Amino acid sequence: MTDHTSQDFGFGTQIRKSPFFDATVRWGAVDFSVYNHMYIPRSFGDPEENFWNLVNHAILCDVAVERQVEISGPDAAKFTQLLTPRNLSQCAVGQCKYVLITNADGGILNDPVLLRLEENRFWLSLADSDILLWAQGVASHAGLDVSIHEPDVSPLQLQGPRSGDIMAALFGESIRELKYYWLKRCDLDGIPLVISRTGWSSELGYEIYLCDGQQGSALWEKIMAAGEPLGLRPGHTSTIRRVEGGMLSYHADMTAANNPFELGLDRLIDLDMEDDFIGKAALRRIQQTGITQRQAGLVLDGAALSGPNTAYWPLRVGNQVVGQITSAVYSPRLKQNIALAMLDADYSALGTQLEADLSSEVRDVTVVEKPFFDPKKAIAASTHSA
């Protein structure tokens, strides 16, 4: 597979622009990808600088591509439970949950953040697949009284250790009381918002859901104006930080061909709950028969990778292919090449030695524990060294 790290890219109306698109271009976005049929900034010049901005200060990221699916109506709670193996009976109004959406085969269709806005109003904040169509399709014959549509809602991520200070500067000190995976409604100079303490960075962080697509530039500029003196920089979701944190990227690290057990996400499944959900029977079968492959963390020997992998890299023991690397990147903090892989279960034990075929070269790799970076251990280590 030829490796292309960058190439010309044509913009068009066939792919939607985020309400923050103009603002991100003004603030230096130079590289875009496409996610959920929308453009998403992927670089402001230097991915490593973006990583350090994230872990030392704070970054503001346009993640409007997490297109929301709103489920409302008298049967909304029942219907939402039908979509996910996670038991939602304890999910309070105002709470968020990381959930999986599974099909009848138990395959993963998406791994959104669920927001419970009201007793019978939910948002799914999506990874990269058209769950709006899935949910509307399920609803077509489910016999439940629900309304499903995409609201005019566009999230930003404000992530990094200074994000609390920036949020306090914007919304007052009380915002610091917002608990992990809870949400609240508020506004900023009249701009309607929902705020949640969630993100995709393994750092302290918030998502700010703009509820009026006309005010994208205004919101972005207000946040940057308050945040820049506190170290805020425009940024993008960091491949380095998310692989360090062992966080999964839909389509890269898992697809509908994977079930939650293979990904070690058993905690997101409740096969004993009374309520039905799509995939329950299939997941029961898989639980009984067991899995043949398993997601694992790897370190790769040798020189620093020049960037994230742009192809899947086969993993071998001798001539036998035993899996593939799905995401790989060099961590400048850990000074190591780290990766996520899907492996034959027989070769997934910690310490297993394998070879990775990078096409241009072969590297020795070792199965290691995830996450690669744990902030608590790091704090202990830095206290020790200080």
Added chain:
Amino acid sequence: MTDHTSQDFGFGTQIRKSPFFDATVRWGAVDFSVYNHMYIPRSFGDPEENFWNLVNHAILCDVAVERQVEISGPDAAKFTQLLTPRNLSQCAVGQCKYVLITNADGGILNDPVLLRLEENRFWLSLADSDILLWAQGVASHAGLDVSIHEPDVSPLQLQGPRSGDIMAALFGESIRELKYYWLKRCDLDGIPLVISRTGWSSELGYEIYLCDGQQGSALWEKIMAAGEPLGLRPGHTSTIRRVEGGMLSYHADMTAANNPFELGLDRLIDLDMEDDFIGKAALRRIQQTGITQRQAGLVLDGAALSGPNTAYWPLRVGNQVVGQITSAVYSPRLKQNIALAMLDADYSALGTQLEADLSSEVRDVTVVEKPFFDPKKAIAASTHSA
């Protein structure tokens, strides 16, 4: 809106590569976009040259992004009819149909080509949305015995006036007997294929569906080897030609917010058929109440546009916004700027004069008949001039 015609683009494993990806890069693809979560070549250097190659000779295009949805099982015919307002009762085995997929509101979710491979085996060759999820979602509670999955099938388009000669060189003279919108199975030196006389170019053309993803490069090279002496060039779907032909691009020219009547696609709806389909009640209501907006063709005065529009352009009468241009391009054959627009029905009559706001300038525009280019009229004109 800032106009970006090209910008750096990062490749990654989160977006799938077509089996023809390596071949298209070898043959000079320099610009990609993303469609159905896959990379699609958008330029081999000069879009105008690609247009002339298409209308005078032939081009080979990687359209693996038309990801197939296979519907099979005892109730496949009944289920497939449930998905579309087009009456499929006369669709024979071996035939193809251009169909719309509508949701319960009558909104358009996709406009695929349907292929009937067997009595109870269908493919939907998709535009840009996850109809696999829609169909699986509908099937989850529809009570019909169907299996729905994505097969290992990747289409190429061979389009242009020389495509018949090239197909005859590859598959023998009998391939010329394949009728418009019919399909047949065949193979090329053992590579399993389905061939249909379809495309997205308004020119004579074929789609060649590779049924073994491992043989993408082999198939591409075989076709180019046979076709290059006959004028075949690597290419991509031509915005110029498809706008000339009045062909719609999903997400650009229509979305789920549009119904078929607004697009003048009444011929694709049968509200009188006995069988049920999703959206029937909503489309009946819309038919009774009438539509408030309508798709139309436009010509724009002034200098040749430098490329396709990268943003929607508002259309005005005085200060009143009465619609927007969805696709616009300069046709070097017609020597005119031509466009597709969605207009308030009151302003959609042929000959209506409007102003288009291109952000950097305002252009006078006129509503005209579609398609912009009709090969039959052109043949008459060229015979006359010859």
